[in-house]
Amino acid sequence: MSSGYPDVFSAPGRRIGVEEEEAVLRVLRSGHLWRVDGTDTPALEHEFAELMGARHAAAFATGTASLHAAVAALDLEPGDEVIVPPITDAGTTIGVIAEGLVPVFADLDPVTGCLTAQTVAAAIGPRTRAVMVVHLFGGGADVEGIAEVCRPRGVRIIEDCAQAYWTRTPSGAVAGTVGDIGCFSLQQSKHVTTGDGGLLITDDPALARRARLFADKGWPREEGTRTHLEHGLNYRMSELIAAVARVQITRAVGVVADRRRVAQAWDQALERPGLTLAPRPEDHSYWLYPVVIDPAVIDRDQLVARIRAVGLPASAGYLERVLYANPVFTQRRTFGTSGWPFTLSERGSPHCPQAEILVGSTLVTIAVNENLTPAQIETSARDLAQIAADLGSTDA
């Protein structure tokens, strides 16, 4: 049955207004659509840095590109290891592999699905140089605890905030500002969007410069010569995208506030034994609304089917399989038949039991949207409360 709930794939579920339309037209009419010598991309970088309280920001073609540039900016050696979580988008690990680094999967908190200080500590080895901390679904990972483990060992931290605008970490910091670099995505499904796009923040001027150089062929344009200082790609954002992004980033605070309101109503509806809801809801930005079930008392497939039947998009496990169970990892499908860079590591096959349990049997996610009307919030919460009440009964 269709309930007409808004979703992020079309206008009713997005906040795209006349400001974005005017911005696109302004750039089109200027005739200058390229970031080089453009004005909107540097303005976006300046405005995003200010908004996030960071010293530097850089814009990229995608979130994956921003993460790739972040890893490249660390200037690591082939075969160095980067700790990554097994529940995330492939964009978290693509740049790691492309840089000849070995992704090492660490296990996750059984409720939040985020890396923890303990799981990171257990995964650190002599070649660990960095960790990609994903704030999964918009829940704030304990990046401060992870930093306590990493900093004394010289392990750098990249926060993957693709799903986490205005998420707060346990210390109350804005996600993305605790690690060495924070990366954000503007892809279609994210809190704010330009279709595709990425942003990076850092307080370190050297990291910002290297990340920018990496996204523009290693070419220091400001020096006025055609020199390629180092290896790089073309990951530039265009002025058209930047113009839209400048407006979209200003909408993120409101989007998150409204998603929290929906989540609060759903939290009340779903409070019952056998369901564990996201901790610290006031810090969560709810890219998705996660619920962890006790599979001994609740049939996950049945629960997901019932939620879908009332018109709310729900998923069992978020991913079909943990990231490391995909052929790119199991068959090392990277560069020809070389198996590189995995061949540079002595590590065996990854095994992260908590991550496998989340994907395989305990995690349910529901798509949440900022544009639900008060009536839709009420209806959806009432439906979820009924579903939760039925869970314990024999005919649920």
Ligand SMILES: Cc1ncc(COP(=O)(O)O)c(C=O)c1O
């Ligand atoms: C956690 C996470 N990391 C990285 C990415 C990659 O971002 P993009 O799709 O903008 O390349 C995404 C989203 O797709 C994501 O959800």
